Amino acid sequence: MIVTSFSDLSRQNTLAGASRKIKSDMSRLTEEMASGQVQDPAKRLRGDLGRVKLLDHSIARAIVAQENLTLVQNQFDAKLTSVTQISQALTDLAERAIGPDLGVSDARLATISAQFGTAIETIVGALNTRFAGRSLFAGTAVDSPAVVSADMLKSQVGAIIPTGASYWDANDSIDAWFASTAGFGSNGYLGASADPSGLVVVEGFVIQDRLTANDPALKNALAIAVKGAMSMQAATQLGADQRSVILNDMRASLNAAIGALDSVRVGIGNGQARADQAQTQIQARMATEQAARNDIMTADPYETALALQDNAARLEQLFALTARLSRLSLVNFI
Amino acid sequence: MSLTTALNAAISGLQVSARGTQVIADNVANAGTAGYAVRVMTQAPVVLGGKGAGVAMTAVQRQSDPALVAALRDSNGAAASAAPVASFWQDMRSALAQQGAPDALAARLTAFDTALSQAAGRPDSLAALVLTAQTAQDLTRAFHQGQAQIDLARDRADKNLEDDVRSLNTLLSGVADLNRDIQKQLLTSGEANALLDQRQSLIDQIAEFLPVKEVQREFGRSMLLAQDGTILVDREPAQFDFQRRPNPLPGERVELGDLSPVMLGQRALGPNDKLLQGGRLAGLLEVRDVHAPSMQSVLDDIATDLVARFASPIADPTYQPGQFGLFRDPGSATPAAMGPGLAGRISVAPEIRPDNPNALWRLRDGLAATQPGPVGARLGLAGMQAQLNDLRAIGSLGGVARSSFGQMADLATFVATQELRAQSETSMRQVRRDILSDQLAAQGVDTDAQMQKLLLLEKHYSANAKIISTADAMLRTLLEI
Numbered sequence: 001m002i003v004t005s006f007s008d009l010s011r012q013n014t015l016a017g018a019s020r021k022i023k024s025d026m027s028r029l030t031e032e033m034a035s036g037q038v039q040d041p042a043k044r045l046r047g048d049l050g051r052v053k054l055l056d057h058s059i060a061r062a063i064v065a066q067e068n069l070t071l072v073q074n075q076f077d078a079k080l081t082s083v084t085q086i087s088q089a090l091t092d093l094a095e096r097a098i099g100p101d102l103g104v105s106d107a108r109l110a111t112i113s114a115q116f117g118t119a120i121e122t123i124v125g126a127l128n129t130r131f132a133g134r135s136l137f138a139g140t141a142v143d144s145p146a147v148v149s150a151d152m153l154k155s156q157v158g159a160i161i162p163t164g165a166s167y168w169d170a171n172d173s174i175d176a177w178f179a180s181t182a183g184f185g186s187n188g189y190l191g192a193s194a195d196p197s198g199l200v201v202v203e204g205f206v207i208q209d210r211l212t213a214n215d216p217a218l219k220n221a222l223a224i225a226v227k228g229a230m231s232m233q234a235a236t237q238l239g240a241d242q243r244s245v246i247l248n249d250m251r252a253s254l255n256a257a258i259g260a261l262d263s264v265r266v267g268i269g270n271g272q273a274r275a276d277q278a279q280t281q282i283q284a285r286m287a288t289e290q291a292a293r294n295d296i297m298t299a300d301p302y303e304t305a306l307a308l309q310d311n312a313a314r315l316e317q318l319f320a321l322t323a324r325l326s327r328l329s330l331v332n333f334i
Numbered sequence: 335m336s337l338t339t340a341l342n343a344a345i346s347g348l349q350v351s352a353r354g355t356q357v358i359a360d361n362v363a364n365a366g367t368a369g370y371a372v373r374v375m376t377q378a379p380v381v382l383g384g385k386g387a388g389v390a391m392t393a394v395q396r397q398s399d400p401a402l403v404a405a406l407r408d409s410n411g412a413a414a415s416a417a418p419v420a421s422f423w424q425d426m427r428s429a430l431a432q433q434g435a436p437d438a439l440a441a442r443l444t445a446f447d448t449a450l451s452q453a454a455g456r457p458d459s460l461a462a463l464v465l466t467a468q469t470a471q472d473l474t475r476a477f478h479q480g481q482a483q484i485d486l487a488r489d490r491a492d493k494n495l496e497d498d499v500r501s502l503n504t505l506l507s508g509v510a511d512l513n514r515d516i517q518k519q520l521l522t523s524g525e526a527n528a529l530l531d532q533r534q535s536l537i538d539q540i541a542e543f544l545p546v547k548e549v550q551r552e553f554g555r556s557m558l559l560a561q562d563g564t565i566l567v568d569r570e571p572a573q574f575d576f577q578r579r580p581n582p583l584p585g586e587r588v589e590l591g592d593l594s595p596v597m598l599g600q601r602a603l604g605p606n607d608k609l610l611q612g613g614r615l616a617g618l619l620e621v622r623d624v625h626a627p628s629m630q631s632v633l634d635d636i637a638t639d640l641v642a643r644f645a646s647p648i649a650d651p652t653y654q655p656g657q658f659g660l661f662r663d664p665g666s667a668t669p670a671a672m673g674p675g676l677a678g679r680i681s682v683a684p685e686i687r688p689d690n691p692n693a694l695w696r697l698r699d700g701l702a703a704t705q706p707g708p709v710g711a712r713l714g715l716a717g718m719q720a721q722l723n724d725l726r727a728i729g730s731l732g733g734v735a736r737s738s739f740g741q742m743a744d745l746a747t748f749v750a751t752q753e754l755r756a757q758s759e760t761s762m763r764q765v766r767r768d769i770l771s772d773q774l775a776a777q778g779v780d781t782d783a784q785m786q787k788l789l790l791l792e793k794h795y796s797a798n799a800k801i802i803s804t805a806d807a808m809l810r811t812l813l814e815i
Contacts, residue, residue: 007372007778008365014772041433047751049431050743053440057447057739064448068455134458140708142458192708197716199455203723330785 015322022315029308032299041297055293062286065201069279071132072199072207076272079136079211080265082126086221087261089122093228094254104243106236112247116228121150123222127213137213138191146191146213147222156187157226167234167246171227178223188222189214201278202285209271217260224250224257339387341805343380346388347798350377353391354791358784365779368771369535371398372779373527396527402774403534404548407541409767414542414614416760418494422487422621423753426629429483430476431746439636440742442476443722445469447739450719453697458709463694466715470660470682473640480633481584481678484626488582491622492593498615499576499596502543506571508536509558513567517553526554540566544613562608564598574598584630584675588623595619625752632730632748633677636741637661638669639728641680643721643738645669651714652700659701660686660718 028039042049097115127137128145137146147153160177161170177183194210201207213219228250235246357375364370373394380387430439446469453462512533519526533556540546540558546566549557558567566572577594579586586592588604595602596615603610605619643649644659653659656668663672665679683701685693695706698714725735731744 007776007780009368009778010772010775012366013775017768037434042427042750042754045750047754048747049433049750050740050745050747052433053431053743053746054739057440057444057743060444060448061451064451064455068451071455134456134710138710140457140710140712142708142710192710195710195712197713199712200716200719330782 011325015318015325018318019315019322022311022318026308026311026315029304029311033301033304033308036299036301037297038299045296052293052296055289055296058289059286059293062202062282062289065282066279066286068199069201069207069275069282072201072209073272073275073279075131075134075136075209076268076275078129078131079209080268080272082129082136083218083261083264083268085126086123086218087258087265089119089126090221090224090254090258090261093119093225094251094258097228098247098251098254104240104247109232109235109243113229113232116225116232117150117154119225120153120222120229123225124148124150124153127218127222135191137211137218139194139210139212139214141190141192144190144192147188148190153188153222153226154230157230161230165234167231167238170231170234174223174227174230178219178226184219184223185214189219201275202282205278205281207271207274207278211264211267215264217257217264221257221261224253337805337809339385341802343386343388344798344801344805346380346390348795348802350375350389350391351791351795351798355788355795357394358788358791361779361784362781365781365784368775369531369538370778371396371531371534372777373397394525394527396530397777398534399774399777400548402770402777403538406767406770406774407538408545408612409763409770410538411541411543411545411613413760413763413767415612415617415620416756416763418491418614418617418621419625420753420756420760422491422625423749423756425483425487426480427749427753430480430633431749437472437476437479438746439473439476439480440739440746442469442473443739443742446473447719447722450715450722454712454715454719457698457712457715460691460694463697464688464691466697467682467686467694468688470686471688474661474680474682477633477637477677477680481630481675484630484633485581485584485678488622488626489580491618491626492578492580492582495594495596495615495618495622496576496578498543498618499574502540502574502615503571505536505540505543506558506567506573509533509540509556509567510569510571512536513555513569517555520554530554542613543615544610560609561611564609572598582622584634584678585673587627593622628730629749630674630677632728632745634674635728635730636745637676637680638672639726639741640738641669641672641676643724643726644718646717646721648717649714649721650700650702651717652702654702657702658683660697 031039038044041052045051093115097112124147127147129136134142135144135146138144148156157174157177160183161173165173178188189212191212191214194212198206198208211218213222235243238246354375354377357373361372374397375394376392377389378392380390428435432438435441436445446466449462449465449469453459453466456462512529516526516529516533519529537546537548537556537558545561547559547561549559551557551568555569556567557565560566564572575597579593582593588595595604596610596619597603598609603615603619605611605616605624607616610616610619641658641661641663644661645653645657646659647653650659656670658669660683661680662683663669663676663679664681666672683696685696685701687693695709696703697718698709698711699707700714722738725737725740727733727735728741728744731741731748734744736744
């Protein structure tokens, strides 16, 4: 209320005070209108600023968790592709190299050996796959290839097969080398152990990925290919019946290895599903938290605009009143 | 009545009108002066030998309401006492908990935590490790910023106390001097309104430093009493004393004798002393000796907790008991020996620097590791994250077990709540002061009323002049006979 019967100073103070209050409100409303955010969230929350801080933190964490999850999902995809390649290589060997009944001549054995040799390269290539610069099957040694090159592998295995060894002896030597830590563990596998802790995506939600080239199924697939490539020469010393037995054994081993690789793929698929589940959970939680944050921080544009207009009208009225009161002084009539 | 008597009466009328005009002119000139009390001239008829002989001015009175003036002084003091506290908490919120500010403590911890998450997702990424080291340093800087704000607030309060005590002594001496001048003026001319205005202004200023009661004594002398009855000014002024201690250290307290209280003779006055309560001095002492140390304690406790979280084999696979982890106090040999002011000293292990990428593998493998482990190992990084999420209680924040981030959120709530409380107290006191101020201002100069009086005086002046002119004409007629 404007008091007109009091002293000049009182009137001046009242008008100045009203003008200051309106201008301060307008400044706050203009800022809220421009930014879409309340100017003083602490006041709106009656001091409980921790609520919005916790939401901000949780949202920031969720964004990073999503980035990490995307990387994990991509790695799972790439790993699945690699294991599928290995599985396909073994399937090709079982179906095309050994499957057809084309006899057991020396020439055929040489062809089979060559096809297994090609499979070694395929499997080594798949195991040394890198995604975004990181080696996928080397455990925590992501900067190193998972296994030695196919030539190196063949050379190392060649060195442990005694000269003139029979097919069966050569196979036993190769199996022993792959099973030994001093053999494949030290000289074939170049990676490190898998990370034991797993990736904590959000609190209480850990995604494990412990699949390395040292995994028994993958190692076995490689061992079969090596055996097929390097022992087959010794099989030329055997008779036709034994050659058939060898090929049947080989087929059975390949089928068992393909089955084991299927289990590995199922394991990767489970990891993918878990990552998808985490992604969905994070997205849902983030949406809820974002909505809660908006409730706290957002200034309603309609209400703000209305209040701004109301303030502008009040300021105009105050200016008109100030001018009129100033003209109404007795001084002007003397 | 003779013509001469009539002439004298008219002349006295002219003189009174002229004096009245002077009073009005003075009032109108001070229409915009805050605290100016309107002057009203009083007049009375002059009687000589039982007959009227004109008019005389009896006094020029100051129209002042002593009760209202005293209430306004009290409310000014109350507002002045709340302002330093509100300003302290506002500064603390700006430094530590401003919503949306990237350098707020909570925002820095979020940045560090998310950098750790990124690094745990890609432990081989140099960029992620550099970011982790950078955000760890930024986090310590946010603590330093909070500490600097506390130090600044304490130093500023100490400096203001020194200035205020000096001003207070000057003002008290000024009141004592004016008491003497007013006494002399009243005895010689009978009027000392200008000096009374000046003294009221000085007492108003004193009341901002500490609440005072004014008691009127003989010959216009004012005696000033403090709230507890201590005499501040009677004939001689009391003398306050204060020893400035520039840049007080975090552990320095008035109770330990490191800082000076406000002294009145041999009496040490603290913020809760009745003599000071409700004035600016109490507000400043409260900031320096109560609020800033309380904030210091909270900030130090959070910093201590952060150091302890990382001094663990979970966060550092090479950790040895009694050693520091990623965060440390360069001023202490072990975490157990850390003292007050840690918030100003907390730093990151010297080998972990964003500009030293060759050593950042230690974030993964442990600060004391002798050689780098596999680049994809996230054990150390995941351990640090786990330690940040571990629930721990801090006594000064209510003793509820929380993650490090929960503690930062509690800190933000603590600071914002204190600020709002202080703001609300200040606003309440300011509103009361404004109301009283408006009431006092309402008793000030109303130029319309002064103009009305001026019209009357003008009329009286013209009438008296007419009488003089008529008497003169009559005398001239007599002389022409």
